[in-house]
Amino acid sequence: MSKVRFAPSPTGYLHIGGARTCLFAWLYARHTAKGFVLRIEDTDMVRSKKEYLQEILESLQWLGLDWDDIEYQSERFDIYRDYANKLIEQGKAYKKDGAVFIKYDVQEVRINDLIRGEIVFQELPKQEDVIIKSDGSPTYNFCCVIDDSLMDIDPVVRGEDHISNTPKQILMYRAMDFKVPSFAHLPLIMAEGGGRMSKRFGATAISEYRKLGYLPEAIVNYLLLLGWSPGDDREIFSLKEASELFDIKRINKTSAAFSFDKLNWINGEYIRKMSLDELCERLLSFYAADNPEFHDCPMDYFKRVVELFHVRLVTLSEFMDKSRFCFCDDFVYNNNAAEVLDNKLSKEITLLIARLKDLTVFDKALVETVFRQVVDEAGIKTKFLVHPVRVALTGDKIGPGLFEMMEVLGKEKVLDRLTRLLKYWEVKNV
């Protein structure tokens, strides 16, 4: 049975477009139970870098796109040279200036494309092409044809930018008496707001998205939606579900614009649907070495803090800023909270402190009961006491629910921070 491949070139990082190409090729392979080959196109000895290869492999693993085989073109130069020599012997190629040129038997070329149907090229602009460069290394199109043929790749799944390469490749298949495979040319991804992906576009490398706090399953899910749909309204799938549902015929012909809004939504969906324990693990590994406070605090405390932000996170990276007040006491009151602090409720806060002090069990329900009693006695609206207390506890006017937050922070911290607010008002008074 034929196989499917993804053929990255280690001359740069794995970018979002490459990841999507790989995803579709991978899904096709898994759906049809064909083998999936990772072919490293490292024929350009100058531009190919080990670190890029490393990064590409890590990114693919992170995304969950595994492969059955990996091949390196740099280890196959002998094969390419043999075919070049054979073509020379047959009079289909010739040497010039140290390079080897193939002569095309120019004719109409038809591509059988699984996504677009038949594509017809009337004529080719060139009659010949280099297959072995003057430095002895083989060219892309030549290697590609030989490897796709020898590795029994069918269909050839790749980006739309390769459509124009296909006619000359088909002529090469014919020159070497190879069976011509079918192709599946994927539409390209465009930058947000249209235009090419490369220009004026922030994050392109997959590793970048990882650093930004995106989950691999969310990225994969989003990429899948960018150009494919199951035909109904479902939008959230795991890789496993996707490989079962996948149908290459349902890939769109139109290039799709990338949207951070949608990616963010999907990422948030995955975070929300994740169990609390799972989210804790993800956060701990995301903040691995840089944030010892997360690892040093009691796991139980960490978990309860995470719970406060579970439905409030879009990316993992937001956790640090949002939860800062849970791990340190030295925060300052945010400027946007100034308005809330204008109204000095020293008397009410003092009363609240006194009542909270009496609590022996500092849980959400009891805290709320006490809080509402104070509000009643003071004869003010709940929200007028809630807002300044939140600022006192977190430094910000927006944040998690007040009472669950108080329970998590604990009596001591709550009382300290309320007292701190009283002092703040005192100082301001002078």
Added chain:
RNA sequence: GACCCCAUCGUCUAGCCUGGUCUAGGACAUCGCCCUUUCACGGCGACGACGCCGGUUCAAAUCCGGCUGGGGUCGCCA
């Protein structure tokens, strides 16, 4: 310039192949309402598209042609 690909709400899309069930469905974003101590989540609702012109047909988002628009490729890079 040449060759090729594409064309449904702002964005991602369903529908198109096998014309009528489409006063075009869903999602994101936006806006409003509800929930509510803020934010978020959740619920409800609003806004919003078949690029244009012809043709075929009793009937076209769906088929055909042209135009326009967008994209890709024209390297001894991959």
